[in-house]
Amino acid sequence: MRAARHSVVTAVAMATALTAVTACTSKSGDEDGERVIAVTATDSKCETSKKEISAGHVELAIENKGSKVTEVYILFPDDRVVSERENIGPGTKQRVTAEVKAGTYEIACKPGMKGDGIRQDLKVTGGSAAKRDPRLDKAVAAYRSYAQAQADETLPKVATFVAAVKAGDLEAAKKAYAPSRIGWERTEPVAESFGDIDPKVDVRADGLEAGQKWTGWHRLEKALWQDKKIGAEEKTLADQLVTDLTDWQKRVGKAEITPTSMANGAKELLDEVATGKVTGEEERYSHTDLVDFKANVEGAQQSYELLKPVAKENDPALVTELDKQFAALNALLDAYRPNATSYEFTAYDKVGAADRKKLSDGVNALAEPLSKLAAAVAK
The missing domain is CATH 2.60.40.420 (Cupredoxins -  blue copper proteins)
Incomplete structure (x- = not known):
């Protein structure tokens, strides 16, 4: 995982x-x-x-x-x-x-x-749990649709990436790599809830279990940026990526989703940023970390906005703080986005230590109140 x-x-x-x-x-x-x-x-x-x-x-x-x-x-x-x-x-x-x-x-x-x-x-x-607020059922249904849409939109982008890999076009594959990951990064907690998909498509070399073969995006990332070559193995791995992500796409609709899993998933996405993107470890070869960073924040904010009506009623001070911190983090991140209408960001190896510290502080400031969202919707 x-x-x-x-x-x-x-x-x-x-x-x-x-x-x-x-x-x-x-x-x-x-x-x-x-x-x-x-x-x-x-x-x-x-x-x-x-x-x-x-x-x-x-x-x-x-x-x-x-x-x-x-x-x-x-x-x-x-x-x-x-x-x-x-x-x-x-x-x-x-x-x-x-x-x-x-x-x-x-x-x-x-x-x-x-x-x-x-x-x-x-x-x-079996217990006598209180009946769920209908607004929360609506939030779950909306989030399920969102997660499915992200998966559906990912597959064509992955197909573009894979086609470039199989054609041996190094530059085209590099260009298509980061866009192919956006939908996954927005909804990663849903994919991880299945347990077996994430290790196939998104594991890094240092996360491999004993005896596990390295497959997925990051194996191909290394080939493109560090090894600077596309061989027969990479082309086979590209086909496998499509197979594994198609499996994810088909299973998203069956995921167990609750209001608290949405809230906890939002917190998990911020943890993803803190432990992978801010450190530069996630995209260590391509340095496209800020693309993933933005997608993680967008996914967390989508869950929050859907749960917000109930959270605001139960804990208005928390909602005020979350609104403030989401806005602040997005502003920090978008400073590295030359064109607000595109999903292109500054390469992370060009971001200095002081600026990385500012981004890290922004993540921490949001993650702490976000950890309280599940309790707020469960009141």
Whole structure:
């Protein structure tokens, strides 16, 4: 999954920054109420305060007592993701709100953000969860349509990229590379909820699991910019990219989407920016990080805008802050966009350290209040 691609050092710093506000308020599951499950993660254990809970909203109060950055998931039996929180640094705490139906699940902690994780069973019984606000059902339906549209629009752009690769046209392939990724980056949490697609199409070399073959966009990115050649293997990998993304396109409509998964997904997209784009690690060969950065922010903002009517009613101060920080981050980012009507951005290797710091600060300023959106819509 995505977390395997992140820099551990950067993740520690980001996690520490983002948890500073909430760390002092985290308590045990019993002290915090029946809808809270305390999750204690170490390098070798994943302890949960409850093994059973009734259907409805559940909050994980996560504490990482290990020495490694970790991530915590609520998973369906087939490993699809219900909800997740990544980049939880040693000695820090995070809280994540999710919505669960009756059934069997697993809570997984992944020390070092690698492998299948250490897992605990969670049984969810039928409950008397409050009826969902119809505005939230409308938001989910609208977001599902948005995610499908992004997938549908991606495939033709990928076809253009792949055609250039198969023709051996290095410059045309470079030009088509970044545009082919925009729809994916806007809706990546939906793709990652399936568990098996992201490692095929978007993994970086340092995120490969033992024995995993490197496929997808970044393998081709390396060939185009670093190796400066297109061989038979690259042409085969280009065809595989189309196959894997077509699978994603067909499965988007079946994704489990809830108001809280939308809100958490928005936060995940900001984490993507913090741990990959701002650092320059995501597009390390092409330096097209700002294209991905903008797409991540747009995807997060789409979720937020759809949930905003309910969030504004439940937590008006939060909405005021989110509006302010989205506007500020977009203004910072668009300064590197020569033409507001195009999706062309300054190459990230041309962005100096001071400007990268400003972008990082903008991400942090938005990510902290965005982490509270799920709780606001679940009230």
